[in-house]
Amino acid sequence: MTTTHDTFPLRFELTPSEAVRAESEREAILADPGFGRFFTDHMVSIEWTTEEGWHDAAVVPYGPITLDPAASVLHYAQEIFEGLKAYRHEDGSVWTFRPDANGRRLQRSARRLALPELAVDDFVESLKQLVRADVDWVPSADEQSLYIRPFMIATESFLGVRAAHKVGFYVIASPAGAYFSGGVAPVSIWLSTNYSRAGKGGTGAAKTGGNYASSLLPQEEAYQHGCAQVLFLDSVEATYIEELGGMNVVLVYKDGTLVTPESDSILEGITRDSLLQLAEDRGHRVERRRVTIDEWREGVESGDIVEVFACGTAAVVTPIAELKGEGFSVGSPDAQPGPLTMSLREELTDIQYGRRPDVHGWLTRLDA
CATH class of the missing domain: 3.20.10.10 (D-amino Acid Aminotransferase, subunit A, domain 2)
Structure with missing residues (x-):
């Protein structure tokens, strides 16, 4: 079943995963998540082409991304990313820190790598869409968080050396344990x-x-x-x-x-x-x-x-x-x-x- 969430200007479609981890498995992971080892049940995907701009915004089940062997990112490294965290507060609500600054930095990175710029509002909305789908993955233990990794890659199948005409933007998330488990160490x-x-x-x-x-x-x-x-x-x-x-x-x-x-x-x-x-x-x-x-x-x-x-x-x-x-x-x-x-x-x-x-x-x- 597919449901939709209306946002401006992008419209996100939600396709719930049929392989959501059981609560017991998720809790076992959150007890000792490490960093970047486990990933939540969903991810965000947004497509861009020179003809249509940004389109097909969706929250989909977490899984492999299919790329043609000639995809530009594999040959000319047209790729950028961001990193930020979601924090669970004492009342159970979930917040992130200065996502607008991450969105603006992603735009600056995009300009330098000849990639399209994603609007900051759409960037922030993509974070909200993923966290709402996977909110149970946000840890509540001291110094733990949900690490969020937005990234953009050139997906056009073309071996000529120029900026790609087709690009994908994705957001994945991974529960993160305390960086210094035994206290901050110099x-x-x-x-x-x-x-x-x-x-x-x-x-x-x-x-x-x-x-x-x-x-x-x-x-x-x-x-x-x-x-x-x-x-x-x-x-x-x-x-x-x-x-x-x-x-x-x-x-x-x-x-x-x-x-x-x-x-x-x-x-x-x-x-x-x-x-x-x-x-x-x-x-x-x-x-x-x-x-x-x-x-x-x-x-x-x-x-x-x-x-x-x-x-x-x-x-x-x-x-x-x-x-x-x-x-x-x-x-x-x-x-x-x-x-x-x-x-x-x-x-x-x-x-x-x-x-x-x-x-x-x-x-x-x-x-x-």
Whole structure:
């Protein structure tokens, strides 16, 4: 049976899954979901063509996507994605955090990858449609959430090198456990001097899979040196800090100033910008500017830099205890999380889970 939900301007059709997991199976998964291991019963699908624009919006049973072997995404990597979470509040309602910002970032990524832009209202509505269909998959345990992954791929079967004339937008969701199951733990990170994440004028500011693929080999190098993440420098001078493989970086100075690297090859982090806004609300000065690796090293050694943290959707905030590179290390692997780092993390997660007021209007309800 197929039912419809009217939205403007897209009309979503709902085809309920005939293979919905039993409550007992779902509860067993939610007891220990991990990250990205299990998926909900439904997904969103929206088609686009140059002739019809966006059309055929639907919530359908979760399952494989059929692609022709000549689909453009498989050959020319025309692909972008987003990541955000749904949080269950104490009263049982389900909310997400700044989805409009994710929708605008998806549009910027689409422009860079020559893909069509999906209206922000339609982007947000697609999240609502999926969560309403699979609301029972949103966990209620502490620090758990439903991770939502919207993505767009070029589906046209054509081997010519040009922007695809047929595209698919999809949304899938996966229950996520607490990132730090034993409490927030500071990490050591590895400075990559052999590889760059993105080049000048490249796709670094877009959220596209190629950026992450290029980080995987240096990430393995980081693991080999006992580090949890890899830090990249700019590709032109190999001097300026950019970001980690999948997270932004923030330095905290002893006078309370927060500094984050700025570059046209860094992905604009929604979590990062939210944390910086909360810091400004408290009266801290915030600087978005170019930062050299020497400034980081010398600042930690002199005591001018008192805290460093990474931030992103999955972990929210990860304290950085030590920076390691070829022939040097700064900080200590045994360092404790900084007080401002932890305070900002607590404030942001309290807002996301509805434990304190949302004065900036960042939350959007998904289940109603």
